Amino acid sequence: MKLVLAFHGTRDPRGIAVCAEIASLVRACVDVPVEVAYADVCSPDVRSVVDGPYVVVPVFLAAGYHVRVDIPEQIGGRAGVVLTPPVGLDVVPAVRDRLVEAGFRRGDAVVLAAAGSSDARALATVRRAAEMLGAGAVGYVATASPRIGDVVAGMSGRVAVASWLLAPGVFQGVLDRCGADVVAQPVGAHPVLVDVVVRRYYEALAGLVRTA
Structure with missing residues (x-):
């Protein structure tokens, strides 16, 4: 087929x-x-x-x-x-690899950043991905809250953002400007x-x- x-x-x-x-x-x-x-x-x-x-x-x-x-x-x-x-969720290991490639260090506060959705089940998947990744918080670019910039601004120490996005574009650009010390690239x-x-x-x- x-x-x-x-x-x-x-x-x-x-x-x-x-x-x-x-x-x-x-x-x-x-x-x-x-x-x-x-x-x-x-x-x-x-x-x-x-x-x-x-x-x-x-x-x-x-x-x-x-x-x-x-x-x-x-x-x-x-x-x-x-x-x-x-x-x-099977691609969480790829998200982890992208975070390491971006310069993640042990001890960094990890935030998983996603586009967001109006579907509660999709948001539940994001939260589960964050748990699997060991992220301490979740932030969204659009359609859901809290917004990634607010999450990063409210954290102390070195902050590393993992990208729960497939490809570069407008949403990844928002992550790149969110103020985190480390921002991973999309899964790609x-x-x-x-x-x-x-x-x-x-x-x-x-x-x-x-x-x-």
Whole structure:
């Protein structure tokens, strides 16, 4: 079965480049066509890409509105299409690596920074990611509170911000200016994320085999 990587979508060319890089790395791991689609903002959307038997992997860090509503609606009940869970919490090790790469030191106060969501379940995922990372606080760029700048300003000592974002863009720019001593880069095309996407694909195929 073909594989579709469903991303959020962005107008920032750096974000589009990250999506393309992730797709390229995934293609090197699977012997099937791999296509890119977007849930919002840019095209092609999932609806226009899924035209036959596909496994659709949402490359999202949490299962918010786009994962729970938009992508299933765009798939529209097409026969032979399998929608997997998002990459989600399985990429926390990649977030940890990015934090270390940015200069994290033992003893730093760690804050996990996320875009935010109006979906309570997505916010719960962020909090769980913070626990897994060992972060002492969570801050948001938009849609939820407390805002990352306020969280950083209220902390003492050296502060390190871990980025719960997939790609560079406006939101990462807010983190870069939040006043922390260390700001990690987004997950990007980290090998852990690529491995999770590939695993989601093969898990979907295994499920099809078991139920056939």
